[in-house]
Amino acid sequence: MSKISRRKLATTGIAAAGVSGVAAATGLAKRYGLVPPDSGGIFGAGETLTYAAQRLMTPHSLAREFPRSMISKAPFGNEVASPNDEFKRLQAGEFQDWRLSLDGMVTRPATLSLSDLKGFPVSRQITEVVCEEGWSYIAEWIGTPLVEVLKASGPLPKARYLVYFSIDRDWWESIDMADALHPQTLLTWAMNDGDLPVSFGGPLRMRVPRQLGYKSVKYITHLTATDSLKGFGKGLGSAAPEAGYAWYAGI
Amino acid sequence: MAGPASLRILELPRHSALVRVTHWITAISFFALLISGIEILISHPRFYWGETGNALTPPLFQIPIPASRSTVPTSYGYVLPDQNGWSRYLHFEAAWAAVLTGLVYGISGLWTGHFRNNLSPSSSDRSWRAFRGAISKHLSLAPPDDAEAFSYNVVQRVAYLMVIFVLFPLVIWTGLALSPAFNSAVPAAVNVLGGRQSARTIHFFVSVFLFLFLIVHVAMVTFAGFRTRMRAMITGHAPSVRIGEERT
Numbered sequence: 001m002s003k004i005s006r007r008k009l010a011t012t013g014i015a016a017a018g019v020s021g022v023a024a025a026t027g028l029a030k031r032y033g034l035v036p037p038d039s040g041g042i043f044g045a046g047e048t049l050t051y052a053a054q055r056l057m058t059p060h061s062l063a064r065e066f067p068r069s070m071i072s073k074a075p076f077g078n079e080v081a082s083p084n085d086e087f088k089r090l091q092a093g094e095f096q097d098w099r100l101s102l103d104g105m106v107t108r109p110a111t112l113s114l115s116d117l118k119g120f121p122v123s124r125q126i127t128e129v130v131c132e133e134g135w136s137y138i139a140e141w142i143g144t145p146l147v148e149v150l151k152a153s154g155p156l157p158k159a160r161y162l163v164y165f166s167i168d169r170d171w172w173e174s175i176d177m178a179d180a181l182h183p184q185t186l187l188t189w190a191m192n193d194g195d196l197p198v199s200f201g202g203p204l205r206m207r208v209p210r211q212l213g214y215k216s217v218k219y220i221t222h223l224t225a226t227d228s229l230k231g232f233g234k235g236l237g238s239a240a241p242e243a244g245y246a247w248y249a250g251i
Numbered sequence: 252m253a254g255p256a257s258l259r260i261l262e263l264p265r266h267s268a269l270v271r272v273t274h275w276i277t278a279i280s281f282f283a284l285l286i287s288g289i290e291i292l293i294s295h296p297r298f299y300w301g302e303t304g305n306a307l308t309p310p311l312f313q314i315p316i317p318a319s320r321s322t323v324p325t326s327y328g329y330v331l332p333d334q335n336g337w338s339r340y341l342h343f344e345a346a347w348a349a350v351l352t353g354l355v356y357g358i359s360g361l362w363t364g365h366f367r368n369n370l371s372p373s374s375s376d377r378s379w380r381a382f383r384g385a386i387s388k389h390l391s392l393a394p395p396d397d398a399e400a401f402s403y404n405v406v407q408r409v410a411y412l413m414v415i416f417v418l419f420p421l422v423i424w425t426g427l428a429l430s431p432a433f434n435s436a437v438p439a440a441v442n443v444l445g446g447r448q449s450a451r452t453i454h455f456f457v458s459v460f461l462f463l464f465l466i467v468h469v470a471m472v473t474f475a476g477f478r479t480r481m482r483a484m485i486t487g488h489a490p491s492v493r494i495g496e497e498r499t
Contacts, residue, residue, distance in 0.1 A: 042344075043337075043340035043341065043344050045344060045347075046340065046341075046343050046344025046345075046346075046347050046348075047340065047343070047344070049344075049347050050343050050347070054430070054432045054433065054436075057432075057433070057436045058432050058433075058435055058436045061432075061435040061436040062435055063431060063434075063435045064434055064435065064438050064441075064442075066302070070302060070303075072303050072305075072308075074305070074307035074308050075305075075307075076305035076306055076307050076322075078322065079321070079322055128302065128303065128431075128447065130431050130447065131295075131305075132294075132335060132339060133291075133294040133295040133320060133335070134291070134292075134294065134295040134297075134451055135295055135297075135304060135305035135306060136302070136303045136304065136305060136447055136448065137303050137305050138302065138303055209431065210431050210432045210435045211431060211432065212431065243336060244336025244337055244340075245335070245336045245339065246336075246339060246340055246343075250430060250431060250432025250433070251343060251429075251430035251431075251432060251433065
């Protein structure tokens with residue numbers, strides 16, 4: 001066998017192994033839920049690598065918690081769109097009529113008031129809000145772990161994502177069950193020493209401390225458990241990819 | 252009998268295929284990281300030290316450019332368009348390309364002796380004298396001699412080793428330390444840097460050093476002979492003018 005053909009053979013062999021390796025990896029990634037909903041397009045490869053790597057690395061890891069002395073004296077709530085009429089009406093009633101509904105792939109759909117939520121076990125965490133722009137602050141967040149609400153309503157085993165909506169229906173996000181059932185994912189209704197201020201998402205904000213701030217949607221009114229994100233919006237997983245931002249924001 | 256001396260132009264091997272391929276993938280990735288990094292920076296051109304920092308806290312320093320967010324105080328009366336969506340997607344995809352390429356390069360470089368043979372300064376060059384000599388030769392902008400088309404001098408070797416083993420690992424580390432999920436798995440990665448905002452500030456300065464390296468690198472390639480150096484890094488061969496050997 002000549003040298004050239006041996007080299008050709010080796011190159012073809014390596015290329016074939018590479019292609020079948022990528023195909024096998026893609027198959028495995030799909031099977032184990034390691035492919036994000038925005039995996040299409042030119043950035044899909046990088047996004048899938050990031051999501052898959054971080055999901056494998058962080059199934060149960062906890063976001064860093066800080067001592068009370070590190071709570072920011074000057075937290076920054078960031079700007080939000082001006083509240084809609086429904087929000088203003090509920091605000092006028094001091095959020096007595098604020099409701100959080102939970103439906104989709106659960107055995108017991110529920111509609112909860114803020115005082116219903118406060119009847120669940122309460123959790124406190126001193127964690128950092130990390131904005132994709134680069135800034136951050138630390139606060140104590142007090143609320144009901146999402147996992148408690150989910151446990152009470154019995155999510156079906158086939159549920160793979162939890163979709164959550166703000167009172168402004170254009171503002172919605174979703175997380176996989178690893179984050180939905182994570183002990184630090186918090187339906188937050190208090191901050192530091194008082195109620196959660198409106199500028200920080202009051203009366204109810206989803207805190208997902210292992211992801212960037214834009215996953216911590218403010219003014220939460222509706223949760224849906226689902227096995228597929230295809231039927232929501234443009235099917236990219238949340239409002240973020242529709243605006244050009246990554247669905248998974250662990251980085 | 253010795254024959255007449257003649258000038259002969261030889262094409263001699265310079266860079267291995269692996270070095271060339273990884274060089275250009277890294278070059279493209281670095282360009283993408285630089286552009287997208289600048290875009291991300293524009294959304295908050297303020298830097299802090301420690302764990303936290305935001306528009307309401309005093310910065311360590313602020314880059315005097317306009318921002319792409321109205322919430323950032325700048326001395327400009329306008330706000331640039333938001334480019335963070337695609338910039339972030341591109342930044343992380345290019346980072347994957349650079350890291351995976353760097354792993355292939357690093358492992359093969361150890362395996363083939365590339366670092367030992369081509370980048371580690373020879374024992375005679377491991378002195379301040381040799382280093383100063385090479386520096387002053389660089390500064391005098393004297394054209395490189397023929398041998399330098401085939402081997403790096405001590406300043407080049409030290410510069411490349413710094414980029415490969417200090418700046419790139421540091422920029423990857425400080426970049427990972429900005430990921431809240433990565434930090435949940437490896438909290439020490441950010442804690443030993445002094446906090447999230449310190450990691451971001453170091454990430455910025457290391458990127459600046461990498462950019463300065465790029466400028467000097469391209470300038471030196473141009474001084475040394477743009478065509479021959481580019482040819483060497485693309486085809487793997489460099490032309491060499493030799494006084495013909497004695498023929499019998």
